[in-house]
Amino acid sequence: MTTEPAPRWRRLEPDERKEQIFACAARLFGDRPYSEVSTSDIAAEAGVARGLINHYFGTKRELYLEIIRRALTVPRLAVEILPEGPLELRADVAIDWFLDMVTSQEKMWLAAIAPEGIGRDLEVERILEEADRESADRVLEAVGLSRESEHGPELNALVRAFGGMVKAAGREWLVRGSLDRAQVHTLLSKSLVTLVGDVFPEIQRG
Numbered sequence: 001m002t003t004e005p006a007p008r009w010r011r012l013e014p015d016e017r018k019e020q021i022f023a024c025a026a027r028l029f030g031d032r033p034y035s036e037v038s039t040s041d042i043a044a045e046a047g048v049a050r051g052l053i054n055h056y057f058g059t060k061r062e063l064y065l066e067i068i069r070r071a072l073t074v075p076r077l078a079v080e081i082l083p084e085g086p087l088e089l090r091a092d093v094a095i096d097w098f099l100d101m102v103t104s105q106e107k108m109w110l111a112a113i114a115p116e117g118i119g120r121d122l123e124v125e126r127i128l129e130e131a132d133r134e135s136a137d138r139v140l141e142a143v144g145l146s147r148e149s150e151h152g153p154e155l156n157a158l159v160r161a162f163g164g165m166v167k168a169a170g171r172e173w174l175v176r177g178s179l180d181r182a183q184v185h186t187l188l189s190k191s192l193v194t195l196v197g198d199v200f201p202e203i204q205r206g
Contacts, residue, residue: 018056021046025053026067030107034064065127071105071112072131074098074138082142088193094142095189098166099181106174113167132160143196151204158203162195 024045028037039060043050057063078097082090102109136159137147147156169187172179179187 017048017052021048021053021056022063022067022070025063026071026105026108029064029067030105030111065123067108068112068124069127069131071109072128072135074135076138079138079142087143087196088189090142091189091192091196092185094139095185095192098188099185102170102174103181109170110174113170132163135163136160139192143200145200154203155200158195158199162191165191 025042039050039053042053082093136156139159140155169184173184
């Protein structure tokens with residue numbers, strides 16, 4: 001039996017190391033403009049060799065684009081955690097989860113919805129559109145609808161339009177301070193219930 005203290009460090013598994021690098025890069029890109037963050041900065045922040053960043057992510061640009069993609073895509077987990085119950089309850093929980101997520105990565109989320117850091121080019125636009133479409137599919141899944149249905153494309157477009165309001169409300173809350181979290185929660189949850197309960201049926205009857 002030994003009384004020596006446990007080591008203060010441990011060797012990370014590859015997936016853990018990759019996530020550590022990702023988290024450090026996201027933090028740096030959220031704090032500084034894209035042009036002011038180097039792979040050397042990211043390596044120093046993560047405590048790894050610079051070559052490991054290239055190994056896992058490729059170039060700085062590729063890593064930044066992956067951060068944008070993840071910051072703006074609603075994961076499947078967000079659907080899986082929703083409780084059984086009426087639409088109002090599910091909308092309330094979904095929006096609460098979303099606002100928690102935004103709070104946890106506030107600077108990076110704001111940078112991702114206005115990614116001027118590397119310029120708006122075709123690849124950035126493609127990533128933004130893919131993230132919006134995939135996130136809209138998650139919302140449809142959460143309310144029991146499929147993108148494969150007859151009106152799937154129209155419903156997805158309606159959710160993407162709602163997503164534009166989500167981003168605008170986020171800026172009013174986090175940047176301008178003109179709305180607080182409770183007000184944003186009410187705005188988004190009530191709007192989502194109206195969208196699903198009133199607007200979707202009209203589209204599906206059309």
